[in-house]
Amino acid sequence: MNSGPESSLLLQARDFAVRVRNRARYAAGHAPARIAILVFAAATLVFTGLLMLPIASARETGTALPDALFTAVSAVTVTGLTTVDTAEHWSMFGQVVILIAIQTGALGVVTIALLLAMMVTRKLGVSGRVFAKESIGANGIGGVGQLLRVVVTTTFVIEGALAAFLIPAFISTGESFWRGVWHGIFYAISAFGNAGFTPHAGGLAPFADNPFVLTPIAVGVFVGSFGFPVFLNLIRVRWTRHKWTLHTKLTLITTSVLLVLGAIAWAGFEWNNPDTVGDEPWWRKLAHAFFASTMMRSGGFSIVDMESSTSTTMLLSDALMFVGGGSASTAGGIKVTTLAVLFLAIVAEAKGTRHTNALGRRLPDGTLRLAISVVFLGATLVFVAAALLTVVSDAKLDRILFEVISAFATCGLSVGISAEVGPFGKYVLSALMLMGRVGPIVLASALAVRQRQELYEFPAERPIIG
Numbered sequence: 444m445n446s447g448p449e450s451s452l453l454l455q456a457r458d459f460a461v462r463v464r465n466r467a468r469y470a471a472g473h474a475p476a477r478i479a480i481l482v483f484a485a486a487t488l489v490f491t492g493l494l495m496l497p498i499a500s501a502r503e504t505g506t507a508l509p510d511a512l513f514t515a516v517s518a519v520t521v522t523g524l525t526t527v528d529t530a531e532h533w534s535m536f537g538q539v540v541i542l543i544a545i546q547t548g549a550l551g552v553v554t555i556a557l558l559l560a561m562m563v564t565r566k567l568g569v570s571g572r573v574f575a576k577e578s579i580g581a582n583g584i585g586g587v588g589q590l591l592r593v594v595v596t597t598t599f600v601i602e603g604a605l606a607a608f609l610i611p612a613f614i615s616t617g618e619s620f621w622r623g624v625w626h627g628i629f630y631a632i633s634a635f636g637n638a639g640f641t642p643h644a645g646g647l648a649p650f651a652d653n654p655f656v657l658t659p660i661a662v663g664v665f666v667g668s669f670g671f672p673v674f675l676n677l678i679r680v681r682w683t684r685h686k687w688t689l690h691t692k693l694t695l696i697t698t699s700v701l702l703v704l705g706a707i708a709w710a711g712f713e714w715n716n717p718d719t720v721g722d723e724p725w726w727r728k729l730a731h732a733f734f735a736s737t738m739m740r741s742g743g744f745s746i747v748d749m750e751s752s753t754s755t756t757m758l759l760s761d762a763l764m765f766v767g768g769g770s771a772s773t774a775g776g777i778k779v780t781t782l783a784v785l786f787l788a789i790v791a792e793a794k795g796t797r798h799t800n801a802l803g804r805r806l807p808d809g810t811l812r813l814a815i816s817v818v819f820l821g822a823t824l825v826f827v828a829a830a831l832l833t834v835v836s837d838a839k840l841d842r843i844l845f846e847v848i849s850a851f852a853t854c855g856l857s858v859g860i861s862a863e864v865g866p867f868g869k870y871v872l873s874a875l876m877l878m879g880r881v882g883p884i885v886l887a888s889a890l891a892v893r894q895r896q897e898l899y900e901f902p903a904e905r906p907i908i909g
Contacts, residue, residue, distance in 0.1 A: 518640065524849060529642055530643055610627030616653065629642050630660055637667050646745060657734060693801065718752075767852045776879075847872070
């Protein structure tokens with residue numbers, strides 16, 4: 444029989460373990476947003492530690508903490524910003540670590556958080572269900588389980604299809620078989636994940652005239668920006684258009700409109716710019732324009748030097764990057780549905796209609812308030828980060844703003860600021876990438892779960908606006 448002190452210690456340890464288990468179950472069921480943040484933080488720390496190892500560096504000298512942390516955050520958040528050249532600085536081991544981090548981000552930290560929640564408890568609380576609905580479009584625990592399978596299956600199927608096109612394309616350029624396989628897999632994951640990482644020195648510029656390489660990458664980025672709720676809806680209704688949800692319709696319409704308008708605007712601004720495409724034939728200019736328009740909203744790949752673009756093109760890029768891609772997608776930004784809701788609200792106000800309507804549906808007032816909140820959060824993060832970088836960088840404000848928006852929107856297009864700023868600037872951009880990735884999701888779920896039915900109303904009085 445155990446002695447008194449030993450028995451007391453055993454009971455205390457058992458009681459502590461029970462409390463930890465109960466807290467974990469409660470968090471999994473009622474606070475999955477916290478789990479998502481913790482998973483992001485844990486993944487970032489693990490990949491940072493791996494990238495700091497000497498074996499991860501091409502020179503086997505190790506990598507400084509600011510650069511390793513920045514790269515890990517950029518990969519996990521599928522951003523694509525870098526402070527060191529991916530092809531030249533990292534060894535094969537380092538590039539594999541980066542690719543695993545990208546794949547983690549492509550599957551989505553939300554997916555991982557919900558998987559952990561389902562492993563710990565079979566029941567999601569109200570907060571958990573709202574978080575699942577706001578982040579990946581699921582309804583209830585059954586919907587979460589089904590959607591998680593769709594997310595994982597869809598991700599690997601699309602990435603496999605992209606790799607099947609890219610591997611022969613790279614081998615045909617003169618690369619060895621295994622190097623072509625590696626590059627095909629790397630770009631397939633990076634493209635669908637909207638990550639923008641490239642294992643080639645100089646990025647995709649050497650393949651600027653190769654449509655067999657650029658086309659699959661552009662298609663992967665474009666499809667990856669739709670979001671898993673769109674994929675789930677299309678799979679459920681088997682592409683029957685009249686059964687598409689309002690979210691699917693708004694996402695596909697807004698994404699297509701932004702792609703076309705962005706390409707037209709980019710072509711117009713860069714048509715006569717000799718530093719980018721001014722000397723190219725007209726058909727190649729149009730191809731560059733559509734590729735650039737696809738990448739500006741979160742892809743991060745570039746075949747021209749962004750610093751050589753006109754100031755107007757950089758401003759256009761700022762706007763498209765800030766919008767980003769579809770909700771619950773691998774893209775960042777405030778999301779295209781947020782832009783669509785705000786545009787529809789402006790149209791409704793201009794018409795003087797009482798409600799905001801879209802495609803035969805009425806949008807709840809709470810949706811508009813949520814859209815405004817997400818935009819305000821994004822603008823605030825961009826403003827604060829840009830202000831902090833102006834303290835440690837002598838670069839022009841337009842270059843700083845471009846890099847900051849690219850970090851917030853997890854886009855990855857760069858004008859070189861990330862590599863120029865010191866450790867403090869790299870930490871600021873790293874924090875911005877993390878907040879830009881999880882912030883809108885956490886905010887949306889937090890606001891949604893706090894909605895409650897009021898039992899009274901105050902007298903209405905409209906202040907003067909504008």
